[in-house]
Amino acid sequence: MHISVLLEETIQGLNLKEDGIYVDCTLGYAGHSSEILKRVRRGCLFAFDQDSDAIKYSQEKLSKIGKNFTIIYSNFVNIKEELARRQITKVDGILFDLGVSSVQLDEASRGFSYHQDAPLDMRMDRNNPLSAYEVVNNYEESKLSDIFWRYGEEKYSRSIAKAIVNYRKSKKIETTLELVDIIKSAMPMKAMRDKHPARRVFQAIRIEVNHELDVLEQAINEAIDLLDVGGRVVVITFHSLEDRIVKNIFKEKTTIDKMVKGLPNIPSQYLSNYRLVNNKAITPTEDEIENNNRARSAKLRIIERIK
Numbered sequence: 267m268h269i270s271v272l273l274e275e276t277i278q279g280l281n282l283k284e285d286g287i288y289v290d291c292t293l294g295y296a297g298h299s300s301e302i303l304k305r306v307r308r309g310c311l312f313a314f315d316q317d318s319d320a321i322k323y324s325q326e327k328l329s330k331i332g333k334n335f336t337i338i339y340s341n342f343v344n345i346k347e348e349l350a351r352r353q354i355t356k357v358d359g360i361l362f363d364l365g366v367s368s369v370q371l372d373e374a375s376r377g378f379s380y381h382q383d384a385p386l387d388m389r390m391d392r393n394n395p396l397s398a399y400e401v402v403n404n405y406e407e408s409k410l411s412d413i414f415w416r417y418g419e420e421k422y423s424r425s426i427a428k429a430i431v432n433y434r435k436s437k438k439i440e441t442t443l444e445l446v447d448i449i450k451s452a453m454p455m456k457a458m459r460d461k462h463p464a465r466r467v468f469q470a471i472r473i474e475v476n477h478e479l480d481v482l483e484q485a486i487n488e489a490i491d492l493l494d495v496g497g498r499v500v501v502i503t504f505h506s507l508e509d510r511i512v513k514n515i516f517k518e519k520t521t522i523d524k525m526v527k528g529l530p531n532i533p534s535q536y537l538s539n540y541r542l543v544n545n546k547a548i549t550p551t552e553d554e555i556e557n558n559n560r561a562r563s564a565k566l567r568i569i570e571r572i573k
């Protein structure tokens with residue numbers, strides 16, 4: 267089961283209007299989308315996902331609430347183009363609840379989990395030609411180490427990449443637990459004490475396989491451009507790399523030019539078109555974290571178009 271993270275805070279953050287046009291870029295199991303649809307009786311909801319299992323489930327779930335929704339099977343990086351094809355060029359709110367769902371993580375066969383043995387896969391979109399198997403078995407040592415460092419902030423990136431390449435000399439790496447053992451063999455005992463030793467490398471491979479950070483930057487910028495006055499983009503991130511991208515884009519969009527900052531009357535063309543709804547990211551309560559461990563690293567940020 268997937269429990270939606272920061273559900274109330276997200277719905278409040280979107281500041282929904284009954285007749286508004288909303289976009290959920292990460293439909294998943296429709297936890298957030300259901301709450302949006304219930305409140306947008308005269309408007310409509312467009313929802314993206316790149317996982318056909320999630321879409322099948324959510325199509326049925328949302329149909330029980332209303333008819334005013336359209337599900338789009340596509341990467342959210344295509345948001346502008348996909349909406350334009352449906353004659354939508356301005357919207358009142360857009361949500362991103364990033365990463366994978368608990369259903370994807372718990373389904374062993376998807377290969378996202380370092381707790382369960384499965385073929386190396388990690389594709390959110392099973393039509394994607396690149397899988398974890400390709401990355402782990404075909405990438406050069408330097409590229410692997412770079413990915414583990416950049417996308418996993420893994421301190422032992424080099425020794426892990428070396429261990430992978432050594433192992434490959436005798437046989438292909440087929441499964442998640444085979445990879446976990448190789449990772450463990452390349453780390454000192456002290457690094458294995460607190461969190462799972464494969465956590466960072468698995469995160470890095472998942473980001474690489476799904477191009478998660480590349481698409482995020484483009485999609486957030488396009489989402490902000492799509493906002494009508496009063497509209498908001500709400501983003502929930504789960505690790506510092508994602509959060510940094512969102513924080514920087516929001517900062518850039520809401521900061522006025524240094525040249526005019528001190529002026530008593532700033533000409534309107536220099537004023538920012540956007541404002542941050544909260545200066546600091548919103549985080550889950552202790553209660554939420556206790557009920558849903560996946561929420562522990564969540565951060566929610568909101569930007570609003572003001573002119």
Ligand SMILES: C[S@@+](CC[C@H](N)C(=O)[O-])C[C@H]1O[C@@H](n2cnc3c(N)ncnc32)[C@H](O)[C@@H]1O
Nearest residue numbers: 270292294295296297298315316317341342363
């Ligand atoms: C954390 S889950 C969303 C859960 C959802 N908010 C709910 O309450 O049920 C993220 C979902 O977004 C999808 N996803 C992640 N990145 C995507 C992308 N770039 N394009 C389209 N879908 C994406 C995943 O397949 C997954 O189903």
